[in-house]
Amino acid sequence: MDEQRYIYVSDAVKEEVRRYQSGEKNGTLVAGGNGSGGGLNQFDWPRYLFVDRDHSVYVSDYYNNRVMKWVEDATEGIVVAGGQHAGDALTQLHYPNGLFVDSLGTLYVTDTFNDRVMRWIQGGMKQGTVIVGGKARG
Template identity: 70%
Template sequence: QTIVIADRWNHRIIQWKQGDTNGQVVAGGNGEGDRLDQLNEPTDVLIDKETDSLIICDSLNGRGVRWSRRSGTTQGEILIDNVNTWGLAMDDQRYLYISDTQKHEVRRYQIGDKNGTLVAGGNGEGAGLNQLNWPTYLFVDQQQTVYVSDCHNHRVLKWNKGAKEGIVVAGGQGEGDALTQLDHPNGL
């Protein structure tokens, strides 16, 4: 068993194997920066088993990058740029979903596609059901339904495939600690 961690303020991805006392840097780790061998506050990571690589939200560099897990890899490759990445997910058909905290949207990408398809938000920052406000982490199910932590709206939204607006599935009653409320939700 191995876990892979986005070690945000150390600007690296670290892997920890079960039973180990030390982690191993598997991406970044060369200080904060925008070179291909560096990361700048990575916020999320997933393992793409088909290509034996890591896909990383390189947040402050505004890009999604892929790093091979094969030994000897010293730099990543840019998959998507000009996007303020925060969270990502991959579905069964290998579509990549990335949240953009500045455009307040989630897009779905085929690997190699630079523009993607809008799947949630995209109507500016706001609290309407067709809007998001700082979307962070994502979950995508087998029907390509996208669940989004809508952080600054204090809610989690469900966007069915092809939907023009989301459905509140948790929170949405303002910021707070009541059982009907959330306070800046993140991980899903």
Template identity: 60%
Template sequence: YAPADVLIDKETDSLIICDAGNRRVVRWSRRSGTTQGEILIDKIGCYGFAMDEQRYLYVAGNGLSEIRRYKLGDKHGTLVAGGNGVGARLNQLNWPAYIFVDRQQNVYVSEFYNHRVMKWNKGAKEGIVVAGGHGVRSALTQLSYPDGIFVDTLGTVYIGDRYNHRVMSWTKGATQGTVVVGGNGPGAGANQFYFPIGLSFDRHGNLYVVDCNNHRVEQFSIEKDC
């Protein structure tokens, strides 16, 4: 009910789904004849999640104020971000939307109601603001309800800036971002979005954006290091 995110587990040839409306994470085999899924994690407020190269799941939960890492089969997980209630301090989260995990198991999270993207280094007790965090407007230092994120090997963060109808990039250590695509108001033009909520890159560097209220997925060719 109301699935919010999905990923492919290549090792088991299955789909892992954030079943948000039913407050659970489920796994469905992609093999023919599958008629029902398997509950991996139950009673969790899941909106977005990610899997690292060691096949650990990172899931937003507990009233959407923390992120836990789960070994497949584990029901409780280990706290890796937040866990100090809902808020805007560096050790808090407020509606973590999407999660990205790099090869060092550092966790990047877009915070819908704090209008920022945080990086939590592995083992850290608080996060670092890597994008936004300066109120909710359309300046290059700001984000407005950020959603999907992607981080390349140089540490550049790409963000679906939902209510600003644009995709932003923030290089490592930058104090402001750059508009990659959009930022021309809501609309259906080739250079417009109407709530860009998800994004990803393929191995050729093409950007794919889920353009929610235009009911489309768009592809853009940009120069970047995946």
């Protein structure tokens, strides 16, 4: 929920994210909605969301192994982490899940199959840093 009390919902079946006001039934499409795929206007199983102060929506795009940022009123997202196919290199994610963006725009994302949490500093960084885990399960 943002400061205007909108709630954001990811729908993995419809491959989209919608924003709802209290009592609203249909909501407003804010990301995706163009079927399943790897295009910049698509998702393949959108999971976790984070909405920043500027109303940009960050989405963990599970099967595309990336995190996307959708600025308000955008028709395409921007890949801000991963997107290099599944893997364990610092440029890759393998099934991203939970995410958080701090006040400086730094992205933190759980990288499920690599058993790690990564930090991605925005502003042209093409690779992340492992801040926890990454060795093995357990």
